Amino acid sequence: MPTLDIYWSFRSPYSYLAIDRLVSIRDEFAIDVHFRPVRPLAMREPDFFERGRKQFLPYLFRDAPREAARLGIPFSLPNPDPINMDMESGKVAPEQPLLNRVMDLTIAAEHFGKSLDFAQALSRRIWSGEDWSSEKALNDIAASVALDIAALDAWITENSDEIQSTIARNEANQLEYHWGVPLMVLDGEPFFGQDRLDSLIWRLKEIDAKRQ
Template sequence: MAVLEIYWSFRSPYSYLATERLCAIRDDYDVEARFRPVRPLAMREPDFFERGRKQFVPYLLRDFPREAERLGLPFGLPQPDPIDMDMGSGKVAPEQPLMDRLMRLGIAAEESRKGLDFARAASRRIWTGEPWSDDKSLAEAAGEAGLDLAALESWASENETIIAEAIEANEAAQLVHHWGVPLMVLDGEPFFGQDRIDALVWRLDQRGLKRG
């Protein structure tokens, strides 16, 4: 069976835009989908937004809603932002409790092979401006993925070393191919960006992996 590795970030609007299509690929093609969440760039490279080009964020704020509208997906800015940072200066806070929790939950969900389902449910809240960070909203997201929030939290609290190792391994493996998300790697062949999903589907079809 072909292996499709999915490198994905809870803070990436483009990861959100890709998720429904990635779930469809998982369901429609003969692939083993492996959800491999990575921390946002703001955590992997804390000075990125301080030293980055000033056009980056304004362009993203124009492009993301346009792409969401084109794809027929709801959109809105996160309330709250999963990353604690000063948007004016680009300075990122040293502690990131919201993202740390999301990463724990995402990796815990993947232990049940439902990481992508949890990512879909959570990002649908994050990137449409809905409440997402409270226990009730996260429990609802977990429930939509066929999971139980309390069980996820319990597993995460008992497996902190496994989670830390998974994050480190995911980020190291991601960098073999690219630094951005969403990044899809089909048996070692990378496809970067939600705008390369059509190319991924083309390759899957070329290889005859569509389920009958």
């Protein structure tokens, strides 16, 4: 069975724009999907926005809503931002409680076979502009995909080292192919960006991976 690794970030608007189609791909094709969340680029490369080109963010803020409108996907900026960062200076705070929380929960959800579904539900909420970070909101989001937040938290408490090693492994493996997200790797063949999902689907059809 073909294997599809998905490298994905909660702060990436393009990851959000891809998530519904990634779920559809999982459901439509007979493939072994591994969802591999990574931290945002601003945390993986803390000086990225400080040294980056000035056109990067203005273009991003124009392009992502435009793509959302083209795809018919609701889009609002997160409130709060999943990471603590000074947008003017590009400096990233050393402590990241919100991002750590969602990464812990998502990796725990993988233990219960629900990480892609949890990421879909949570990213929809994050990019709706509505409250997503309160414990009540996270509990509701988990429940919407048949996950129990108490069970997730119990697993997190017992597996903190495994969580950190999983994140490190995901990020190291991602860099074998590309630094950006969403990144889909089908049996070693990388497809970078939500605008390459059609290419991924074409390849899956070419290898006759559609469910019978």
